[in-house]
Amino acid sequence: MKIQKIPEASIVRMSVYSRYLSRLDQKGIVTTSSGEIADGVGVSPAQVRKDLAYFGEFGTRGVGYNVKDLHHHVLKILGLTNEWPVVLVGAGNLGTALCVYRGFRERGFKIVGVLDSDPKKHGQPLGDLVILPMDKMEEIIKENDVKMGIVTVPSDFAQDIVNLLVKYGVKAILNFAPRAITVPEDVELRNVDLAVNLEVLTFKLSS
């Protein structure tokens, strides 16, 4: 499936819809509508229909969507019907929090290796894993066919770590360091800036 020009906001919403559909399915609800999904996640019904339309025809006019089918379709679109092995670099507080973050595992992301440059951390347990030295990066990535990396190192080291991940074959990187990072064109980079979330709130408090 090669799809071009789908807005990133639509992809983020697909991820949100999939959570809502999962909850409906768990409650035993068989059929839903764009209106119900819209209410459940806080967007307009037209937005739900538009987002889904990027990926095909799912519902039946006048009947709505089968919850299980739509949920499966959305997960497939998001690439979440497989488990994704992930390597995490930087076992500080944030890295530690992410390693044990239930939300990743529930959505099919399995952290298969956690690396840190601090020798004092090497061999220490972190969840089901043990913190490894940086020179194990290549081995972990190749043995587990890892395509995704999470970078939670201090800003000054983030670009070097990203370069190493790319060198060893990682194709998608989630960067938490508040620093501009560059990657080759064939690598996807997503920067998580946690302050943006607070700024959406201050906007609402101020307006």
Added chain:
Amino acid sequence: MKIQKIPEASIVRMSVYSRYLSRLDQKGIVTTSSGEIADGVGVSPAQVRKDLAYFGEFGTRGVGYNVKDLHHHVLKILGLTNEWPVVLVGAGNLGTALCVYRGFRERGFKIVGVLDSDPKKHGQPLGDLVILPMDKMEEIIKENDVKMGIVTVPSDFAQDIVNLLVKYGVKAILNFAPRAITVPEDVELRNVDLAVNLEVLTFKLSS
């Protein structure tokens, strides 16, 4: 300023623009254009113009935007020309990481209190602060006129903590617990689901 119906995605982008404008300003660049901002942050020039147009007329046709002026306007729109006191509840790994997260302080968010229910943590230092018991919540909020709270407690406790924050006057809450939380209508809630970020990447890897 009371503004209605501005898409949240536009507000998030305003936050992103403000970072880019700050970088331009630091480099001593005086004038910019919607095209340059668009290139710098990875959206279309039309999107930049549309987002800014929600808030007024900023540029001069044929000349562009004055970097300092536009930066100040955007910060003002986002409510970031003041410092915001914030209380954080839950001094686990994620809470600890957020307490020392430079990105918050740089953007004017000052964590003035960190609370945890675990007596073993009480009195322990965390950055410039000391971890306090939950029963200090009211005092911290009222003394510092806190309007924002960050919740990093385990999912099962998140709703109770949110209820307490609301009771003591917090009007905007950033929740990291992967659990549906409800708030009264006059309180803003933003749920941070860190897995969404990975799912945008798997979509791109899969497509």
